[in-house]
Amino acid sequence: MSFLVIGECVADIVPAPAGSGAADRVHPGGSPANVAHGLGRLGRDVTLLTQLADDDAGRLIEARLRAAGVRVEVGERPPRTPSAVVGLDADGRAAYRFDIAWTLTGGAPAGPAPDHLHIGSIAAVTAPGAAAVLAETERLRAHATVSYDPNVRPALMGGHGAAVSRVERCVALSDVVKASDEDLAWLYPDEEPRAVAARWRGLGPALVLVTRGAAGSFALGRDHLVEAEALPAAVVDTVGAGDSFMSAVLDGLAGRGRDALGALGADDLDALLRRASAAAAVTVSRAGSQPPDRAELEAVLRGDALRSGRAR
Template identity: 35%
Template sequence: MILCSGESLIDMVPEGDTFRPLAGGAVYNTAIALGRLGTPTGYLWPISRDPFGELLLAPLTEAGVDTGLCPRSDRLTTLALVTLSDGDAVYSFYDEGSAGRMLSPDDIPTLPDRIEAIFAGGISLVPDPCGAAVETLIERNHDRLPVMIDPNIRPFFISDADAFRARLHRILPQADIVKLSTDDLEWLHPGLAPEDAARKVLELGPRIVLLTGGASGARALWSGETVSAPAIRTDVADTIGAGDTFNAGVLASLRRQGVLSKNGIAGITGEQIHAALTLGAQAAAITVSRPGANPPWAHEMPA
């Protein structure tokens, strides 16, 4: 089972003169995408007992995601209010004291033996105590479990850039796989070409750094020659959840190929990486072809 740990929240999306609540969050989206792809998946993040918490639980349950490690909380669900400015989405977060924000390192349980790998990232890495909690989860388990991290950097959410950079420099060396977009790399290493910036991250210690660039496809930097896979051409409705679904496709492929382990990733081949990038691209293409973060089910994937 792949354990996903990171934010779930409610996006309040404009709809006429009011707002429509939609379940979201980068790591939450990846957990649902993994479950829909038929991969045994668990989720570790506090779920509020408020009505929005129930709205978050329903898609997890439908996708077969194990929520047994999710603590239930009387604190409120994080809200992200989405407004439009000249057609661009602007987010206002209502997060102080929320169920997810207040996850602490003391809340991180001993992981059951059925956990095979950890996926973490998103804005949950930024604030404390939840950022410290995710860091603790990785620190305690990275020696025996493969870890994939997608920091999904959102500069508008980062109030202390130096503290966040320091956290990333602690946790990225503990990861086996790091996924970064070109925007992430520009924030981490301003002025460097994306591939040069990705190599800087690779030098920190991960086995594989995945570099995604939307329509330009995905590349994997590792100990061998760079592996590339093109994006799948499709009519784009929007790009919400594309990267989160790509992550799920990569992890699902690695597990199916039998290389989602510390030893498996250490001995991985270029062909196996290419297969993972391809499945990630195929899954992401379906997500962007329809509105919202709506990852594909296994039966929708190419044979």
């Protein structure tokens, strides 16, 4: 099964502590790029259509993706690779200050249409490049299933009402949608996550998943609502955890067409959440967005590999 991910790459810059004398750390990032990287680490056939500059950060990101088996199609070369300065709070939660533009104009690479398309984050809602992303989504969904993760970045979303409309358009084009409780709190500050998930389900997706950090996650299918606890993990930081969750969801759903996604039972959703939660737990246990490969993920699902330190 083939995957196409369309979206941004970002160099995540973690500043060194003041006065430490250490150098800032640079981690390859960007939510869509992280999802593609996670799928590649799990052995999936995946292509990323993105923008990267011919600079140190761009080369670092591209090399990491290719090392995981991701085919990288660079639509355009911007003057510099987008970046985000990452701040971590006492619990390892990340906040970002961005220097990014998204100006993609081209469509998917030549060749057979993918079996699944994933979109999300800045690239799906930021002009002018979002128009190309949505045009490709509308074209490809006739043959491919579609997933979407809004990965809300308030500083880049523009006016609130227009941002909500853009997000809901993406939701309506999708078969699988994943969002965090923080995403939903910004989009719909007066609504409970379950209510939003139910309303999004009514827009068209067969499956809506919501992550809630240490509080776990839930999945709402056409006939079932299933909740899962987060796996215990020693949190280093949360960078890329949601993207790792998304990659594992797509891996677990691989091969299911639109009709099959609509027929997922409670046991299917429970297994899917366990798989995705395990991937996220591995990711938060180490610095930066470092999702598990298939052997690491299966080891965690079999038992206590994460707590014993083997999932490294």
